[in-house]
Amino acid sequence: MASKSSLLKVILLGDGGVGKSSLMNRYVTNKFDTHLFHTIGVEFLNKDLEVDGHMVTMQIWDTAGQERFRSLRTPFYRGSDCCLLTFSVDDSQSFLNLANWKKEFIYYADVKEPDSFPFVVLGNKLDVIERQVSTEEAQQWCRDNGNHPYFETSAKDATNVAAAFEEAVRRVLAAEDRADHLIPTDTVNLHRKPRSSTSCC
Amino acid sequence: MAAPAATKIIFEQEGIFIHSITAGGEDQESLVSGFLRVVQKDGEICVEYKPLEDAVDPSNMLCAGKDSSSVVEWTQCPRDRPQRAVEQQQNYETEWDMVNTVSFKKKPYTNGEGVSNHVHERSKWAFFFNLAELKSIRVKREGWSYLVFCLKDDTTLPALHFHQGSSDAFLDCLRRYVLLSESPGDVTSLIVCSHSKDLSQSFENLLDDATFGLVQKLRKDPYTTTLGGFAKVTNYIFDAFRWQELEDQQQQQRRPAEEVADPLNEVIPGLEINQQEEPGFEVITRIDLGRRPDVERRDPVSAEVWAKYMDPEGGLQNVPYLKNIIFKGGLCHALRKEAWKFLLGYFPWDSTRDERKNLQKRKTDEYFRMKLQWKSVSEEQEKRNSRLRDNRSLIEKDVNRTDRTNKFYEGPDNPGLILLHDILMTYCMYDFDLGYVQGMNDLLSPILYVMENEVDAFWCFVSYMDQMHQNFEEQMQGMKTQLIQLSTLLRLLDLSFWNYLGMRTLRTSSSWRFSCFA
Numbered sequence: 001m002a003s004k005s006s007l008l009k010v011i012l013l014g015d016g017g018v019g020k021s022s023l024m025n026r027y028v029t030n031k032f033d034t035h036l037f038h039t040i041g042v043e044f045l046n047k048d049l050e051v052d053g054h055m056v057t058m059q060i061w062d063t064a065g066q067e068r069f070r071s072l073r074t075p076f077y078r079g080s081d082c083c084l085l086t087f088s089v090d091d092s093q094s095f096l097n098l099a100n101w102k103k104e105f106i107y108y109a110d111v112k113e114p115d116s117f118p119f120v121v122l123g124n125k126l127d128v129i130e131r132q133v134s135t136e137e138a139q140q141w142c143r144d145n146g147n148h149p150y151f152e153t154s155a156k157d158a159t160n161v162a163a164a165f166e167e168a169v170r171r172v173l174a175a176e177d178r179a180d181h182l183i184p185t186d187t188v189n190l191h192r193k194p195r196s197s198t199s200c201c
Numbered sequence: 202m203a204a205p206a207a208t209k210i211i212f213e214q215e216g217i218f219i220h221s222i223t224a225g226g227e228d229q230e231s232l233v234s235g236f237l238r239v240v241q242k243d244g245e246i247c248v249e250y251k252p253l254e255d256a257v258d259p260s261n262m263l264c265a266g267k268d269s270s271s272v273v274e275w276t277q278c279p280r281d282r283p284q285r286a287v288e289q290q291q292n293y294e295t296e297w298d299m300v301n302t303v304s305f306k307k308k309p310y311t312n313g314e315g316v317s318n319h320v321h322e323r324s325k326w327a328f329f330f331n332l333a334e335l336k337s338i339r340v341k342r343e344g345w346s347y348l349v350f351c352l353k354d355d356t357t358l359p360a361l362h363f364h365q366g367s368s369d370a371f372l373d374c375l376r377r378y379v380l381l382s383e384s385p386g387d388v389t390s391l392i393v394c395s396h397s398k399d400l401s402q403s404f405e406n407l408l409d410d411a412t413f414g415l416v417q418k419l420r421k422d423p424y425t426t427t428l429g430g431f432a433k434v435t436n437y438i439f440d441a442f443r444w445q446e447l448e449d450q451q452q453q454q455r456r457p458a459e460e461v462a463d464p465l466n467e468v469i470p471g472l473e474i475n476q477q478e479e480p481g482f483e484v485i486t487r488i489d490l491g492r493r494p495d496v497e498r499r500d501p502v503s504a505e506v507w508a509k510y511m512d513p514e515g516g517l518q519n520v521p522y523l524k525n526i527i528f529k530g531g532l533c534h535a536l537r538k539e540a541w542k543f544l545l546g547y548f549p550w551d552s553t554r555d556e557r558k559n560l561q562k563r564k565t566d567e568y569f570r571m572k573l574q575w576k577s578v579s580e581e582q583e584k585r586n587s588r589l590r591d592n593r594s595l596i597e598k599d600v601n602r603t604d605r606t607n608k609f610y611e612g613p614d615n616p617g618l619i620l621l622h623d624i625l626m627t628y629c630m631y632d633f634d635l636g637y638v639q640g641m642n643d644l645l646s647p648i649l650y651v652m653e654n655e656v657d658a659f660w661c662f663v664s665y666m667d668q669m670h671q672n673f674e675e676q677m678q679g680m681k682t683q684l685i686q687l688s689t690l691l692r693l694l695d696l697s698f699w700n701y702l703g704m705r706t707l708r709t710s711s712s713w714r715f716s717c718f719a
Contacts, residue, residue, distance in 0.1 A: 016595055016598060016599075016639065017594075017595070017598030017599070034605075035601065035602040035603075035605035035606075036602055037602060038598075038599055038602060038639050038640075038642075040639065040640060064639065066595065066638065066639045068638050068639070068673070068675065068677075069639070071677060072677070072680075091594075093590075093591075093594065
């Protein structure tokens with residue numbers, strides 16, 4: 001079934017300095033800057049792509065990671081179709097904070113069914129030799145927290161970046177297909193009745 | 202009593218219901234059916250709701266004399282407040298009657314009309330108010346839509362249920378006369394602002410000599426009249442404050458806006474007195490700034506000029522003028538190292554050379570004492586100090602990406618980076634509550650570049666941060682204030698663009714929508 005909306009909003013969350021902006025820039029412009037300016041508030045870029053025959057425009061929202069900027073970024077969570085939870089494999093704290101990011105997202109994005117909402121987990125900076133988070137640890141966390149797909153990426157040498165974003169699109173489309181299957185969009189629900197409408201006329 | 206001839210119906214919609222609780226049953230709702238009208242009455246736009254059965258009975262018209270435009274018959278209406286307002290009103294009247302185009306004269310309903318005491322069971326649901334009295338409209342949907350009017354005196358009228366048809370046509374009609382903007386704190390609430398219509402009307406009155414309008418008044422007493430005109434601007438500013446308070450409240454609640462029960466009702470009471478005491482204020486919806494004045498950049502202030510303003514002891518003279526020429530022309534780079542210490546607030550302008558020398562000595566000791574504090578924390582200690590650890594981690598990440606294309610910071614292992622790092626770490630010791638916040642690196646970078654000295658750069662940064670503190674605090678009040686100011690200015694200068702920005706981001710709950718624009 002064709003996607004209802006060709007615009008998908010994908011949001012990148014994670015601690016400051018784990019490489020959110022670099023991942024976005026690598027994916028959209030295929031460039032990498034070692035000393036990229038830190039993000040204040042939010043920024044976004046669009047990218048058109050085709051996934052399994054679906055043409056979509058992915059709108060990637062990049063956010064400021066520092067705790068302090070919460071009130072600048074949270075208003076933009078609403079309406080997201082997918083959330084990319086990002087940490088850096090050389091920073092164990094950023095990995096430990098994944099749970100908080102997920103919680104913050106669900107709360108402010110007002111996600112109705114958190115269990116079925118598509119999250120993708122990205123362990124960035126694979127190019128750094130001194131790892132603090134092992135692949136097994138990360139995979140375990142993803143299994144325990146809702147079976148999220150996990151990608152180890154490097155924005156610096158472009159490892160797995162496109163694959164991760166494309167997986168995000170696939171998850172959104174799959175979720176939409178499921179929803180379409182449950183409630184066909186072009187029918188009217190006859191059972192929905194306004195409350196106390198019987199007494200009005 | 203109102204002369205029906207003076208009333209012109211602009212809009213009418215039938216089949217609008219009030220759900221009333223009947224006297225007998227607890228949960229039993231009974232429905233009052235009626236019609237809603239927008240009428241023009243003596244040149245003013247009013248909203249009227251009447252239950253159907255009483256529609257033909259003129260004795261139930263709940264509006265009084267022609268200028269008592271805001272009489273509201275509703276049991277929740279506080280009785281004593283309008284009474285007071287009227288007394289104040291009398292005093293204003295003589296001064297303001299010619300200035301105000303929209304009259305807010307409130308006559309207490311109980312004065313002589315006596316209708317309220319004998320109202321028919323159904324007619325008590327009727328209401329009538331001047332559109333200028335309307336503060337906000339809550340729009341809710343529950344299968345059908347219903348509207349709740351909240352007036353400026355905080356009276357909340359009973360909800361009107363649009364069981365037949367939607368409320369859109371009615372709201373569209375209102376939009377011809379007032380501006381309905383979505384409340385930043387509550388998407389279901391529309392805040393009512395006077396429209397340019399009022400403004401244009403006031404110009405009409407201005408030109409109409411026969412009414413002994415403003416022109417006449419101006420001739421007699423130009424000073425008071427002009428000030429009176431300016432004073433109208435306050436209502437506009439109220440709006441800006443209202444925003445701010447909403448913001449504050451939202452911040453405190455730390456909940457999505459939709460969950461804040463009714464921020465307007467909780468926030469506005471503090472403002473209502475002003476609004477009642479100063480009736481007839483208008484919202485200025487557009488300002489033409491005219492041609493932009495030509496500005497010429499002056500030459501930068503040189504060391505010679507600077508020296509001329511220094512007395513023999515080293516204190517600076519005629520500081521306001523000096524600041525002015527720096528503002529208009531900037532500084533020669535060579536002078537920046539000295540002048541910035543004054544401009545940023547590290548050195549007092551009137552200090553002597555000796556005093557400054559002592560100050561620097563004292564401050565150097567103080568700096569290294571604080572620097573030693575974090576330097577001497579062992580790795581083991583840091584493991585148990587998450588605040589310090591987090592600050593250090595953020596600083597290291599950010600220093601690594603601060604102005605790296607500038608010669609002073611470029612290349613690997615640049616000593617400038619170590620200085621940036623050390624000064625930011627020491628600042629965490631200086632202001633532990635604030636700690637390190639992203640963006641501080643960008644403020645410090647040019648200061649360090651100019652000072653070329655760790656201690657001077659630190660203390661200049663400290664003084665500068667005193668001014669910038671608000672931008673970095675948890676509540677980010679500084680940034681919010683600036684965004685609200687931007688919003689206020691934008692609304693004044695380009696209302697349609699302001700509306701456009703507001704319309705386009707209905708889903709973001711606060712004025713942060715402007716951050717994209719800013």
